[in-house]
Amino acid sequence: MVFHRLSRLGSRIVRELPRGIFMPVFGMRILHRSYGQYLQSSPMLQRQTRSLKEALFSNNRKFCTSFSTTSEKGGEETEKINVIFVDKDGEEIHIKVPIGMNILEAAHENDIELEGACEGSLACSTCHVIVMDTEYYNKLEEPTDEENDMLDLAFGLTATSRLGCQVIAKPELDGVRLAIPSATRNFAVDGFVPKPH
Amino acid sequence: MSRYLARYMVSRYLSSVSSRPLHVCIVGSGPAGLYTADKVLKAHEGAHVDIIDRLPTPFGLVRSGVAPDHPETKIAINQFSRVAKHERCSFYGNVKLGSDLLLSELRDLYHVVVLAYGAESDKDLGIPGESLSGIYSAREFVWWYNGHPDYSSLKPDLKSSDTAVILGQGNVALDVARILLRPTTELASTDIARHALSVLEESSIRKVYLIGRRGPVQAALTAKELREVLGIKNLRIRIKETDLSLTPADEEEMKNSRARKRIYELLSKAAAAAAGTSEADPDQRELHFVFFRQPDRFLESDERKGHVSGVNLEKTILESVGSGKQIAVGTGEFEDLNCSMVLKAIGYKSVPINGLPFDHKKGVVPNVRGRVVSQTSGDISQTEPGLYVCGWLKRGPVGIIATNLYCAEETVGSISEDIEEGVCKSSKAGSKGLMELLEKRKVKKVEFSGWEKIDAKEKQMGIEKNKPREKLVTWEDLLAAAAN
Numbered sequence: 147m148v149f150h151r152l153s154r155l156g157s158r159i160v161r162e163l164p165r166g167i168f169m170p171v172f173g174m175r176i177l178h179r180s181y182g183q184y185l186q187s188s189p190m191l192q193r194q195t196r197s198l199k200e201a202l203f204s205n206n207r208k209f210c211t212s213f214s215t216t217s218e219k220g221g222e223e224t225e226k227i228n229v230i231f232v233d234k235d236g237e238e239i240h241i242k243v244p245i246g247m248n249i250l251e252a253a254h255e256n257d258i259e260l261e262g263a264c265e266g267s268l269a270c271s272t273c274h275v276i277v278m279d280t281e282y283y284n285k286l287e288e289p290t291d292e293e294n295d296m297l298d299l300a301f302g303l304t305a306t307s308r309l310g311c312q313v314i315a316k317p318e319l320d321g322v323r324l325a326i327p328s329a330t331r332n333f334a335v336d337g338f339v340p341k342p343h
Numbered sequence: 344m345s346r347y348l349a350r351y352m353v354s355r356y357l358s359s360v361s362s363r364p365l366h367v368c369i370v371g372s373g374p375a376g377l378y379t380a381d382k383v384l385k386a387h388e389g390a391h392v393d394i395i396d397r398l399p400t401p402f403g404l405v406r407s408g409v410a411p412d413h414p415e416t417k418i419a420i421n422q423f424s425r426v427a428k429h430e431r432c433s434f435y436g437n438v439k440l441g442s443d444l445l446l447s448e449l450r451d452l453y454h455v456v457v458l459a460y461g462a463e464s465d466k467d468l469g470i471p472g473e474s475l476s477g478i479y480s481a482r483e484f485v486w487w488y489n490g491h492p493d494y495s496s497l498k499p500d501l502k503s504s505d506t507a508v509i510l511g512q513g514n515v516a517l518d519v520a521r522i523l524l525r526p527t528t529e530l531a532s533t534d535i536a537r538h539a540l541s542v543l544e545e546s547s548i549r550k551v552y553l554i555g556r557r558g559p560v561q562a563a564l565t566a567k568e569l570r571e572v573l574g575i576k577n578l579r580i581r582i583k584e585t586d587l588s589l590t591p592a593d594e595e596e597m598k599n600s601r602a603r604k605r606i607y608e609l610l611s612k613a614a615a616a617a618a619g620t621s622e623a624d625p626d627q628r629e630l631h632f633v634f635f636r637q638p639d640r641f642l643e644s645d646e647r648k649g650h651v652s653g654v655n656l657e658k659t660i661l662e663s664v665g666s667g668k669q670i671a672v673g674t675g676e677f678e679d680l681n682c683s684m685v686l687k688a689i690g691y692k693s694v695p696i697n698g699l700p701f702d703h704k705k706g707v708v709p710n711v712r713g714r715v716v717s718q719t720s721g722d723i724s725q726t727e728p729g730l731y732v733c734g735w736l737k738r739g740p741v742g743i744i745a746t747n748l749y750c751a752e753e754t755v756g757s758i759s760e761d762i763e764e765g766v767c768k769s770s771k772a773g774s775k776g777l778m779e780l781l782e783k784r785k786v787k788k789v790e791f792s793g794w795e796k797i798d799a800k801e802k803q804m805g806i807e808k809n810k811p812r813e814k815l816v817t818w819e820d821l822l823a824a825a826a827n
Contacts, residue, residue, distance in 0.1 A: 269415035298602035
């Protein structure tokens with residue numbers, strides 16, 4: 147767990163480095179190939195950053211492998227699933243989420259930048275996430291009318307969009323990847339025409 | 344090896360920011376301003392952000408725009424307060440750009456100035472009779488019931504007849520319709536301004552007409568607000584069956600937008616439910632959705648000179664203008680609709696200030712991804728160094744609170760790029776300079792701690808009336824509470 151926290155801290159420090167100053171030399175951005183459709187980056191950059199990521203954060207791996215049951219202090223057993231966030235910069239962040247916790251809460255517990263302006267009361271769409279695999283999207287309960295009302299207004303709505311506060315961790319969702327929409331790629335702020343659901 | 348590299352880079356980064364403080368001033372403390380502040384603070388460790396606002400109270404439209412019966416939307420204040428209380432952020436209310444301070448002075452004091460002061464004026468219809476009394480912009484009416492200090496003495500006349508006409512069918516139109524029609528016993532437990540509640544309690548308005556130039560497929564309202572208004576107790580919804588018929592172009596529009604499709608379905612359902620009910624109670628409240636009508640002129644009352652007595656409406660039909668868009672065109676067929684009050688909910692407009700490029704036609708500041716554009720020749724846009732916009736001033740008065748999240752992300756992205764380009768190298772006085780200037784001009788600024796005193800007082804006053812807060816609605820009361 148210590149290594150996991152450390153690597154998260156490391157990736158955050160790296161993320162806050164000014165864009166473009168160090169990147170050409172060291173290639174410190176952590177990029178993954180898998181979300182190519184959300185981020186266009188040069189293959190060279192990916193190669194550089196992947197190798198560096200492996201060197202820096204290889205310890206991270208063993209903590210993100212599969213569904214696990216962890217023993218908490220006091221002997222209470224809490225089942226957790228793996229959830230992978232793809233943040234606005236396109237970086238993957240691996241976290242563990244206890245069964246029953248909603249994704250907005252989980253993001254905040256792990257310092258992931260996901261807004262939750264109405265604190266889960268279904269009055270805003272700031273915790274909009276995109277489920278990156280349809281297979282996982284289909285494992286979720288259908289959104290309620292109230293959630294759909296908010297999704298209608300969500301920035302960058304896709305066919306697999308959900309509100310983070312309405313997605314509750316359950317065993318079937320182990321390994322789910324969630325993208326946080328970004329204003330800097332693909333989407334225009336205004337005049338966005340949502341795709342049919 | 345790689346760990347050494349990381350440590351080296353981190354230390355280099357930290358030393359470089361500490362030697363270069365970045366002074367940022369944001370004008371306007373609504374969602375656009377506060378999301379901008381949040382993102383600047385997160386992206387730049389060396390940034391100090393001062394937020395100024397002309398009001399003594401922060402949060403812009405979350406306080407004066409969001410309807411009182413939408414408390415869940417106002418929860419955003421919690422997050423915005425955390426931003427405003429950040430150790431590298433300060434709020435200075437009661438500071439007016441354009442009179443207390445000039446834009447040029449702010450730009451001299453700060454590396455980065457972001458204008459996020461929204462849209463405090465209204466679009467005009469430009470038709471005869473628009474200046475008759477009894478005609479208000481929805482903004483004025485909203486500011487009145489939300490206790491904005493500039494409109495607390497509006498005193499709209501809600502007793503001359505039983506009919507009000509609202510021009511426009513967006514969410515602001517639905518908000519004001521709801522406030523006019525909702526049982527006041529339900530409004531009494533909200534943070535609605537006291538003066539508004541007492542006028543509404545005596546209101547004789549029973550019928551509200553929502554007029555739209557186009558059809559149910561093009562209405563600008565959203566499903567949540569529509570669902571809510573359809574759920575109001577003892578309210579009869581009226582929609583003409585013929586208005587609901589669809590053309591192939593309508594079907595095409597719905598296919599491309601799930602939101603439009605859901606709204607149309609809700610309206611159809613409401614129309615079907617209303618069709619079976621019959622008229623009986625004269626006190627029955629009614630909400631009429633009137634489609635395919637545009638206002639042609641306002642009618643003046645014979646008995647009360649200078650007062651509105653109705654609207655002359657022209658029937659319209661839709662015409663396709665390409666790319667799936669349909670516009671309304673008049674048919675030359677007219678009808679009168681009598682009423683004693685008209686609310687124009689046809690859109691807000693931003694107000695220009697001295698020294699700021701402004702697009703008067705669109706009512707926004709010309710910009711490229713938030714950078715203020717001073718001149719455009721051909722494809723080349725010349726931008727004003729260090730000057731940015733965000734929110735409604737940048738993109739016009741559309742969207743919800745969350746839209747500003749992405750709007751701010753874009754503007755702050757531009758700021759970050761410009762900082763890397765070395766735009767902000769010179770040294771600036773920042774907060775210190777602002778304080779000196781405000782002191783010299785004897786401006787009584789209200790800091791966030793002053794707002795917290797207003798907040799505490801309002802909440803305290805609310806307790807007695809079982810309301811979340813009783814708003815202070817005059818400049819004197821607000822400034823007195825802040826200074827206390």
